[in-house]
Amino acid sequence: MSEKSYLEKLFSLEGKVVIFTGAAGGIGSELCEGLAKAGAAIALCDINKERLEELKAKIVEAGGNASTHLLNVMDKNNIKTCVDEVVGQYGHIDVLVNCAGINKREGILDVEEETYDRIMDINLKGVFLVSQAVGHYMRTQNYGSIINIGSHNTGWVLGGCSVYAATKSGIVALTKAQAVEWAKFNIRANAISPGHIQTPLTTVTWQHPQRSKYLLDRIAMNRPGYPEDIVGTCILLASDASAYITGCEYRVDGGCIAGGQPWPYDTKY
Ligand SMILES: NC(=O)c1ccc[n+]([C@@H]2O[C@H](COP(=O)([O-])OP(=O)(O)OC[C@H]3O[C@@H](n4cnc5c(N)ncnc54)[C@H](O)[C@@H]3O)[C@@H](O)[C@H]2O)c1
Numbered sequence: 244m245s246e247k248s249y250l251e252k253l254f255s256l257e258g259k260v261v262i263f264t265g266a267a268g269g270i271g272s273e274l275c276e277g278l279a280k281a282g283a284a285i286a287l288c289d290i291n292k293e294r295l296e297e298l299k300a301k302i303v304e305a306g307g308n309a310s311t312h313l314l315n316v317m318d319k320n321n322i323k324t325c326v327d328e329v330v331g332q333y334g335h336i337d338v339l340v341n342c343a344g345i346n347k348r349e350g351i352l353d354v355e356e357e358t359y360d361r362i363m364d365i366n367l368k369g370v371f372l373v374s375q376a377v378g379h380y381m382r383t384q385n386y387g388s389i390i391n392i393g394s395h396n397t398g399w400v401l402g403g404c405s406v407y408a409a410t411k412s413g414i415v416a417l418t419k420a421q422a423v424e425w426a427k428f429n430i431r432a433n434a435i436s437p438g439h440i441q442t443p444l445t446t447v448t449w450q451h452p453q454r455s456k457y458l459l460d461r462i463a464m465n466r467p468g469y470p471e472d473i474v475g476t477c478i479l480l481a482s483d484a485s486a487y488i489t490g491c492e493y494r495v496d497g498g499c500i501a502g503g504q505p506w507p508y509d510t511k512y
Contacts, residue, residue: 253482253483253484254281254478254479254482254484255281255282255482256278256281256282256283256338256478256481256482257282257283258282259282259283259284259337259338259481259482260283260284260285260286260329260333260334260335260336260337260338261275261278261283261284261285261286261336261337261338261339261340261481262286262288262326262329262336262338262339262340262377263275263278263285263286263287263288263339263340263342264288264289264314264316264340264341264342264343264369264373265288265289265341265342265343265344265392266285266287266288266289266295266298266342267287267289267290267291267294267295267298268289268342268343268344268442268443268444269440269441269442269443269444269470270342270392270437270440270442270470270473271289271340271342271343272294272298272470273469273470273471273473273474274340274342274470274473274474274477275287275298275302275309276298276301276302276305276307277471277474277475277477277478278338278340278474278477278478278481279302279305279307279308279309280305280307281478281481281482283308283337283338283481284307284308284309284310284333285302285307285308285309285310286309286310286312286329286332286333286336287299287302287309287310287311287312288311288312288313288314288325288329288343289313289314289343290313290314290315292311292313295311295312295313296311298311299311310329310332312325312328312329313325314343316343316365316369316370316372316373317364317365317368317369319372322372322373322376323376326373326376326377326380330380335380335384336377336380336381336384336387337386337387337388337481338387338388338389338390338481339373339374339377339381339387339388339389339390340389340390340391340392340477340481341369341370341373341374341389341390341391341392341414342392343365343366343369344365344366344392344410344444345361345362345365345366345444346362346404346407346444347362347406347407348401348403348404348407349403350402350403350405351405354405354406358406359406362406362407362410363406363409363410366407366410366411366414367409367410367413367414367417370391370414370417371417374389374391374417374421374432377389378421378425378428378430381425381428381430382425382428382430385428385429386429386430387425387428387429387430387431388430388431388432388433388480388481388485389418389421389430389431389432389433390432390433390434390435390477390480390481391414391415391417391418391432391433391434391435392414392434392435392436392437393411393414393415393418393434393435393436393437393492394407394408394411394436394437395436395437395438395439395494395496395499395500396408396411396412397411397412397414397415397434397436397492398436398494398500399499399500411436414434415434415436415492418432418433418434418490418492419432419490422489422490423490426489431480431485431486431488431489432489432490433480433485433488433489433490433491433492433493434491434492434493435473435476435477435480435492435493435495436492436493436494436495436496437468437472437473437495437496438462438468438494438495438496438497438499438500439458439461439462439467439468439496439497439499440467440468440469440470440472440473441467441468441469442470449467459504460503460504461499461503461504462496462497462498462499462503462504463497463498463499463501463502463503463504463505464497464498465497465504466497468495468496468497472495472497473495476493476495480493
């Protein structure tokens, strides 16, 4: 077997069906395009119908297979309808990516209960309920890989991100619970925690002179992450190349948690 076909076989998503929440977003759309290029059929789910249709057209134009499904992860009935629709259309679901998420940056003393509930409902309860609905199908088919999108804030909390950080840390705990409870159903669960990625969610931060400098000082690689930086990890976790990996949190952060930019030290280089 040639090296190319060996690698293609190891990481191929040919024949796999992915259900993807938050598909219309900055990170979501890039991951969906990457998963489709690796051979998966993608059920693109989001509240943003227009962006979903644009993304589907792009994937199909590139020779991939995708369908669009309106999904509000805050609505339990909608989750059930959507998952049933995807199973009805494809017959099975091999991979779930929970990527839908929001944030509102404000201090703990400023957070209104309504804001708290909204971030919790979308970021954490939504992941729980979508995973539960898809988990039922994965259990009956005795196969599945769940990829939950965490955050830099699970390890190092930025000011003004209290609720968001709590939801994302909850996602990592939930990922471990899924791995532990569902291993017997041959379902794996892992989290990807991106660092500081440039997307519509973070444009305001990257355009802010002090905040963008603050971030760059804390990234060893001294540049923002881009959605395409996360594609490889997502393909790994969706594919059978990661058959023995479950319950893990993968950081894709350009060396943030490792320590960021080094302090001044003596060196010849
Ligand atoms: N951008 C970053 O630096 C960064 C870093 C770490 C983690 N993340 C996480 O990555 C994920 C994607 O972030 P992004 O930067 O691409 O943001 P984004 O705002 O571009 O995308 C988020 C997507 O979620 C969708 N969404 C929002 N509410 C929804 C709901 N109720 N039901 C279904 N879909 C809904 C939005 O329509 C949007 O398409 C989020 O979970 C975010 O927390 C982002």
